Amino acid sequence: MRYAAHRQPLAEARTPVNDGATLVKMEHGCEKRATPFLKWAGGKGRLLAQYAPYFPKNYGTYYEPFCGGGAVFFHLTPGRAVLSDINPELVNVYTCVRDAVERVIALLEEHAARHNEGHYYTVRDQQPHALTPVERAARLIYLNHTCFNGLYRENASGAFNVPLGRYTNPTICDAANLRAASRALQSAETLTAPFDHVLQRARQGDLVYFDPPYVPLSTTSSFTSYSRHAFGREEQVRLRDTFAALAQRGVQVMLSNSDTPFTRDLYRDFRIITISAARAINSRAERRGKISEILVLGDEHHGIP
């Protein structure tokens, strides 16, 4: 089955309000541009320069349905955004940083003052449902900055189970960046939802950026589950179908994934850009270095290659 890319001019695209960073500066007299405040596996911070030519100049609402660390959101600082992820603890962090950043900062400062191995495991053992949303948000940011490699991993019953990391002096509360993130998030609706919720929402001229758990490069590198929700081949096919349906509707769609015969075949009807990325940290030096990834574009309205 071929998926025709949308070819109509985006006459109805709404006015772009994409320079939120400038807005932050003008409204608050503050130079700080927000950067992701969580360490998240697959974060796109280092790839943004290669993605930049392909972000459309004009778009309506920006959707990021695998939000994770939100690197692309903080880079674009769109005028209107919907940030979603299937992980409710993660989404709660964005909601609380948007709506109650000073309370999150106060709790993080308490965690920072008490930080040691005993405090880490006490906080890790807390049941999120017994805490207030703001306490849960501060808990996740604290654990994220002090746990091993900033990993987010849960056991079968959904409890966070990453051990303490080996940092001598971790930054637990970067108040200036959290405040800048809070300002950037004022334009964002936050939602716990599976990725395909965008099918109900996105309209012609909107922009959707998908950064799913990647297809593993080999059978030994099969880290596809960031939480209890595995993301296997069937999910990858459902995602391609969602991408295609949006493209056909005139939504501007972009998607990252690993560079494999499977992903190239899945997106063969779309424009595929090869991106050069650093290989994930590997204890064996000979396995470090560059690998390629793909960036898939849904139509020709993106920037010049």
Ligand SMILES: C[S@@+](CC[C@H](N)C(=O)[O-])C[C@H]1O[C@@H](n2cnc3c(N)ncnc32)[C@H](O)[C@@H]1O
């Ligand atoms: C690769 S990470 C995103 C990285 C992120 N864009 C960044 O720059 O840091 C993938 C995210 O997808 C979420 N996820 C996994 N399965 C999902 C699903 N079916 N629907 C929505 N989100 C899902 C995970 O919770 C995780 O946060």
